[in-house]
Amino acid sequence: MRKWLEGRVLENRAWTETLFSLRVESPALRFEAGQFVRIALDMEGERIARPFSFVNAPSDPVLEFYGVIVPEGPLSPGLARLQTGDALYVADNPSGFLVLGEVPPAEDLWLLATGTGIAPFLSILRTETPWQRYRRVILVHAVRLASELVYRDIVLELQSSRKQFSYLSFVSREIHPKSLAGRIPDAIRDGRLEAAAGAPIAPERSQFMLCGNPGMLKDAAAALALRGLCKNRRRTPGQITVESFW
């Protein structure tokens, strides 16, 4: 039976009116970078729980979660309102397959995220594994507005400390000179993504991890299939490993 651990909010950082990160003190949890855990609040006599990906590395004892307020959603508005010292419940059984242990070796590791889907990749990038296993690591973050390009401090730190690292952003609903326009799948199809990264996409050299909006997962996987890449499954290894947030 699942046990709920009682955590305490150390910090609630508001990035924008709708985006927030919680840092949480909790009893120790074992997980692999890229995994998620159910977190919960008691609301009107009921415990409301949802899966959230860890942003922190497994070695960091402070848990970190990155979320967006879905205005009509049962849990996310309550999470965004939490203040330092408030209680937050954390399940004791992290899980999930968006982990490097499930991804075959290759030349290039591509991490494609929409919105809050960047969370598990930040955890992965904070470990040593990607740097030991891949020659290039390319993080791609697609958001609606430039103000949603969060965790710039981690990106800048990786850009200065890891020669293997590249970062590309997409901003879809305003013009942002430092970002690509439009959506990830279109840029795979028309070659803009490869050109911007300076890395060709091919089944023999590329591994992709995709996270976030299910529409992006479907459309990007279809665009990659046109290039000969296929879903990565335990029985039939491929090049595309996905996690849908809804």
Ligand SMILES: Cc1cc2nc3c(=O)[nH]c(=O)nc-3n(C[C@H](O)[C@H](O)[C@H](O)COP(=O)(O)OP(=O)(O)OC[C@H]3O[C@@H](n4cnc5c(N)ncnc54)[C@H](O)[C@@H]3O)c2cc1C
């Ligand atoms: C494996 C897994 C890991 C997840 N990790 C995260 C995470 O790290 N951060 C996070 O914010 N959410 C994450 N989610 C989504 C999260 O569990 C909740 O669904 C979300 O916080 C909204 O909760 P809610 O109760 O307010 O609304 P819900 O009833 O859960 O969702 C209502 C609707 O909101 C939309 N929606 C849900 N999540 C998102 C999102 N992240 N971004 C944009 N639209 C969304 C969908 O259209 C969904 O149908 C994850 C989901 C899964 C399955």
Ligand SMILES: NC(=O)c1ccc[n+]([C@@H]2O[C@H](COP(=O)([O-])OP(=O)(O)OC[C@H]3O[C@@H](n4cnc5c(N)ncnc54)[C@H](OP(=O)(O)O)[C@@H]3O)[C@@H](O)[C@H]2O)c1
């Ligand atoms: N982000 C906000 O400003 C905001 C504000 C209030 C509430 N919310 C809540 O959060 C939800 C969405 O939040 P979000 O902006 O983080 O996530 P999102 O809707 O998934 O958008 C993030 C990025 O993914 C892109 N995208 C969407 N569908 C795609 C597809 N099929 N293929 C490729 N790319 C795709 C979007 O492009 P497009 O722009 O082209 O769709 C955008 O660039 C909303 O439904 C709402 O409930 C968000």
